[in-house]
Structures are given as structure tokens and as C-alpha cells.
Amino acid sequence: MTMPVNALSSALQQMQSMAAQAAGGTETAADQTNAANSSGFAAALKSSLDKISDDQQHAVGEAKAFEVGAPNVSLNDVMIDGQKANLGFQFGLQVRNKLVSAYNDIMQMSV
Template sequence: MTVTAMNSALQQLQALAAQAADSAEVQSQSNGAATAGTFSAALKASLDKISDNQQKAAGESKAFELGAPNVSLNDVMIDGAKANIGFQFGLQVRNKLVSAYNDIMQMSV
């Protein structure tokens, strides 16, 4: 998967998190639901963690390429794998959220 595709998917996840936060805020204001706010906070925290892992992996990769003495290839590969696994997890969560949203929108009232 290219970096552009990864960034695009990450932006989609962030947009979904922002929409979830906005709708949770409106919902909690209208009926006092506390669970919606905790879900959006958990989703945002997960996206932030995924983003941090990707930035850390990219930083270590660049440091290794520049020949930094304190960065080993093992660390670069492990951090890259962690970032990839986190990204794939986030992508699957996004897919499930979109699927659930589509199912709810197709329900007849």
C-alpha cells in the first residue's frame, strides 16, 4: 500500500472520528447520553495512537537512512510492523463503522 493511500485512509478515519464526536456532542446535549461521548473519545484516542505510531516509524526509518548510530534495523522493522498492524486495525474499524452506518440508513422507519 502506498503512502498516499495510507494517508487517504487515515484522513477518512479522522473524518469519521470528527463526525462521531460532533454527533455524540449533539446527542449528549439533547438527551444527556454519556456513552456516546466516551465512544468518540476512545475512537479519537485510537486514531491518535495510530498516527503517533506511523510518525514514530517514519522518524526511525529516516534516522536509520541517515545513519544515526542509536537506531538499529530491528527497531525500524518492528516499529514499521506495529504501525502497519495499527493502520490495518483502524482500517477494519472504519469499514465496520461504515457498514453499520449503511445498515442503519437502510432500515425502514
């Protein structure tokens, strides 16, 4: 079955707070530009996570509708939407893994 995306969102929030702590305090113009770019990235990432979550909820809702015998829901649609939700989740999980790996690499460079 599908897993909630809350773990991915939580990991993103933890990474953002660690990055803010690692940044220290003083910001230059380049830092502000990087912050603007990262907020754009964060917004895109959040949008993707929301889409993954919506796809999972839609798949679960469709499966339940099929189980109770709704006439407008076919088994093909249920299976396809379930696979779409699963693929989206797997993609999000791999993106999270790559982000964590990149963050760890960057943190090791600064030592």
C-alpha cells in the same frame, strides 16, 4: 508505506454530523444518555486514531534516522516499528469499515 489517518478522522466527523442530522431535534433523557455514551466512544476512537498516527510518525522518523546512519537505531527496530504502525493502520481501517457498515445498516432500518 503508511497512509495518514486524516481520512479516518474525516469519516468519523462525517458520520457524527449525519447522525446529528438524522436525530432531528428533540432529545429525551435516554437520548442524552446515549449521547454521553457515544461521546465516550468518540473520545476512545479519537484516542486510538491519535495513537495510530503517532506510531506511524515514530516509524517514519526511525526509518529516516536509520537511513542517515544514526548509531542508536538498528534495522530490527525500524522493521518492527514499521510493522506495528502498519498493523495499527490496518486495524483502524477495519474498525472504520465496520462502523460505516453498521451505520448503513441502521440507516436502512429506519426507512
